[in-house]
Amino acid sequence: MNPIWQYLVVKRAENKLKSKKKNREFSKRQLVSEVRSTEVEFSHLIKEIFFIVIGVCSAGFGLNGFLLPNEFIDGGATGVSLLLQVTLNSSLGVLLIIVNIPFIILGAKTISRKFAVKSIFAIIALALVVHYVPYPTITSDKLLIAFFGGFFLGLGIGMTMRGGGVIDGTEVLAIYLSRKWNITVGDSLLIINIIIFSTGAYLLSLEIALYAILTYLVAAKTVDYIVDGVEEYMGITIISEKNEEIRIMLTEQLNRACTIYVGKSGYQKYGEEKNSKEIVYTVITRLELARLSTEIDKIDKKAFIIMSVVKDIKGGMIKKKPLKD
Incomplete structure (x- = not known):
């Protein structure tokens, strides 16, 4: 990483952690996690x-x-x-x-x-x-x-x-x-x-x-x-080992409703037990896709994401809880 870029990223991460912590103290693990999130944020x-x-x-x-x-x-x-x-x-x-x-x-x-x-x-x-x-x-x-x-x-x-x-x-x-x-x-x-x-x-x-x-x-x-048109909604299916962190990010940080359903991995050898996984599903508009992608990358860059076009929706919380900072 470029030294100047690294310095800016670390400083930004430290300032964000200090603003979150009342006693201004944080662990090295917290700093590493925040630096990773800041890198994703800057690159996006x-x-x-x-x-x-x-x-x-x-x-x-x-x-x-x-x-x-x-x-x-x-x-x-x-x-x-x-x-x-x-x-x-x-x-x-x-x-x-x-x-x-x-x-x-x-x-x-x-x-x-x-x-x-x-x-x-x-x-x-x-x-x-x-x-x-x-x-x-x-x-x-x-x-x-x-x-x-x-x-x-x-x-x-x-x-x-x-x-x-x-x-x-x-x-x-x-x-x-x-x-x-x-x-x-x-x-x-x-x-x-x-x-x-x-x-x-x-x-x-x-x-x-x-x-x-x-x-x-x-x-x-x-x-x-x-x-693909501003009027279209996007149905987002997210498969990740960090599904709980992604669920919290969607509901608490982005104020989005989501659905959790259980699936099983299909790629298994004969006779092996299929592993169960929790799958996160949410619906957003096209204009909100850039920020959602950024937030998911902060949590898990290896997350498997399926995006599908949803022409229109009715009911639920999608129109009642707009994406806010």
Whole structure:
């Protein structure tokens, strides 16, 4: 391990232990365990920042290289910002921050503070990229603008979501509305974007609104390809020797309900007794997957994890106990 990196990790672990212990004393075993957790936390954070940076650069290219020079709009908070930029002739970077602020506050309350911090970082970075980075104008063909502008914008949104944040806050609003009104997130996004495109048709032109719908559809499909859709839940099955620690982490630290069921190992020689194992099962949203993966790695890097897509759920505690820090 790099000496500087090792020093930072150990110092961070010591500070975390001191904040937990009233007498400020801790054993070497506790320090080793905390150092291991801090290493996992830092490595996951670097990976998530990398995804966000790639996402911001891609979205900036889609906006500056295709949509902005040709006065195109998109759906979501980005579409609202583009619409305001075209009609008010204001700075898009400033508008992106202003429009997304309410959604980030909502995200901090409904998802987690870490999610909100990453999203703020991503949105401010996108605002700076749009304002200062001189991307070349790629084409003036309207069909190519709608298709590739939507593609790079969707790629940016998807990669940022892989990093645990968003650059378009309407996904957060859609999740909130789905929980409050008992409708799917997809339906919520559809309602929001119908309002945006109708406004675009009224203020600009019907042709621009139609191209905007095409841009949005391409962006949405690209996001689906990158992260399989924000509206999908993930069913997580965890098989680990440290299943009790993982159960405690889920219920006490992440405020998530889980189910424990008993299974038996199938890989045994003839005549040998099959070993029983407790298996942990929980359901989370895509936006929460990055943090869950980090926390599991802190406990057991060798844990066998099965992730499956759950289109929608009803009842239980999944919508009553949001992931909090």
